[in-house]
Amino acid sequence: MSIRLERLNYRYSPGTAYEKYALRNISLEIPHGEFVGIIGHTGSGKSTLIQHLNGLLKATDGKLYYNDENIYEEGYDMRKLRSKVGLVFQYPEYQLFEADVISDVCFGPKNQGLSPEECKARAVEALELVGLKEKYYKSSPFELSGGQKRRVAIAGVLAMRPQVLVLDEPTAGLDPKGRDDILEQIAFLHKQGDMTVILVSHSMEDIARYADRIIVMDDGEVMYNDEPKKVFAHYKELEKVGLAAPQVTYIMHDLKEKGFDVDTEITTVEEAADEIMRVLEKRK
Numbered sequence: 580m581s582i583r584l585e586r587l588n589y590r591y592s593p594g595t596a597y598e599k600y601a602l603r604n605i606s607l608e609i610p611h612g613e614f615v616g617i618i619g620h621t622g623s624g625k626s627t628l629i630q631h632l633n634g635l636l637k638a639t640d641g642k643l644y645y646n647d648e649n650i651y652e653e654g655y656d657m658r659k660l661r662s663k664v665g666l667v668f669q670y671p672e673y674q675l676f677e678a679d680v681i682s683d684v685c686f687g688p689k690n691q692g693l694s695p696e697e698c699k700a701r702a703v704e705a706l707e708l709v710g711l712k713e714k715y716y717k718s719s720p721f722e723l724s725g726g727q728k729r730r731v732a733i734a735g736v737l738a739m740r741p742q743v744l745v746l747d748e749p750t751a752g753l754d755p756k757g758r759d760d761i762l763e764q765i766a767f768l769h770k771q772g773d774m775t776v777i778l779v780s781h782s783m784e785d786i787a788r789y790a791d792r793i794i795v796m797d798d799g800e801v802m803y804n805d806e807p808k809k810v811f812a813h814y815k816e817l818e819k820v821g822l823a824a825p826q827v828t829y830i831m832h833d834l835k836e837k838g839f840d841v842d843t844e845i846t847t848v849e850e851a852a853d854e855i856m857r858v859l860e861k862r863k
Contacts, residue, residue, distance in 0.1 A: 582609045582632060582664075582743065582775075587641030589627060589799075601627045603799045605641070609777065611742070614769050616790030616807075617779045620821035623796040625779050626669075629745050632777070633664035662691055665741035669748040672728035675720040680706070680731050683720055687739040698738075705734035708772070709764055726757035730764070737768070743775040744768065750785070758782075762789060783825045787811065787846035795822070808844040827851045834858075 589602040602624050609615055619625045630636040631643060634650055634657045643650050650660055668674065677683035684702035685695075693701065706716065709730040715723065720731050729749060736744065746765065750758035766789050769776045780786050786793055786807065793810045795803040797820045803810045811817070814824035814832075824846070831843045831851060839858050845851045 581611055581644075581646070583607070583644040583647075584631075585642040585644070587631065587638045587643060589631065589636060590639045593639055600799050602631075602638075605801060607794065607801065607804065609743075609775060611775055612773065614766075614776045614789055614791045615778070616786035616793045617777065617796065618781070618783070618786055618793060618822060619796030619802075622798075623820075624799040625796050626747055627799075628796065629666065629747060629777060629779060632743070632745055633661045633666050635661075635666065662687075662739045663741055664743040664745065665736035665739060667733055667736050667744070667746045667749060669751050672720070672725065672732055674732060674735075675728060678719065679717045680711070680720050680723075681716045683731060684734045684738050687735055691739060701738040701740070702734070705737040706731075708737055708768060709734045710760075724757070725753055726760055729753070729757075729761050733761075733764075741774070743777065745777045745779075747779045748781065749778070750780070750782070758785075765789070783811070783823055784827075784847075787825045787827075807846050811846055812844060 584605050584607045587602060587605040588600065591597070591599045591601055605628065617625050617628065627636065631638060637651065645660055645664065648655065650657065675683050677686065681699065681702050684705055685698040688698040688701045711727060711730045711734065715727065720728060723731065733749070749765065750761050753761065762785055765776060765778070768774060778786070778790065790807055792805065793803065793807050794801060795810060795817070802820065803813060811824040811828050814828055817823060827845055827848055831841050831845045831854070834841045835843050841854050841858050845854050
């Protein structure tokens with residue numbers, strides 16, 4: 580169930596004086612089961628890119644394949660695509676609208692034509708997956724905390740049993756604990772659910788910790804597309820386009836400059852701790 584983009588372009592206001600490329604010549608493939616991080620400064624094309632993945636936006640030209648089918652072919656079932664590629668927008672709690680949590684999560688399965696019994700079963704399953712306690716099921720979603728609202732919004736997408744989960748800044752505005760809880764839950768879903776996860780984030784630490792591969796967007800184009808260690812090795816180039824590497828990357832380079840024989844491709848705190856201990860033991 581891979582996603583493949585071939586020379587995809589998207590222009591705002593084509594054919595007018597205000598025409599502007601939001602995406603330019605994007606060619607990518609995301610195999611099933613991968614955890615992909617997408618980073619880029621504001622206006623780089625991140626959100627525009629992910630809105631193409633479930634057909635919310637249609638490319639000006641180019642091709643987009645889901646499971647080897649071109650979604651732009653005449654007669655393609657876009658509704659079916661959107662049940663397979665679930666998109667969670669930034670601040671998804673603004674999309675909550677039902678009287679209680681369970682009804683809100685049932686909305687997607689209901690639109691898929693499932694029976695009330697199956698909708699409820701799907702909703703309960705999804706809420707359990709995101710770790711929301713049963714005591715909240717009949718609560719108004721507007722009475723929940725920010726982190727709980729995010730869980731409900733993600734559950735609403737999971738209830739449709741997508742094979743691809745796309746999340747646009749799912750931790751924006753949350754406190755550190757809420758952010759960690761949501762990201763751990765997403766990582767758990769990825770490992771347990773045989774699911775592709777595509778995560779847009781401004782946090783280099785989060786991307787380095789969870790993603791198998793990073794796509795860096797800059798001015799509507801793909802700047803880098805590689806594993807985290809290799810992408811963050813270009814930290815000076817990333818700084819030029821308003822990005823940075825994880826703080827650990829800078830620490831390891833500083834240690835290297837001071838004569839410590841450390842691996843400068845380290846990107847997580849856990850890896851850095853192990854590497855520093857290794858070098859210190861070696862120096863004894």
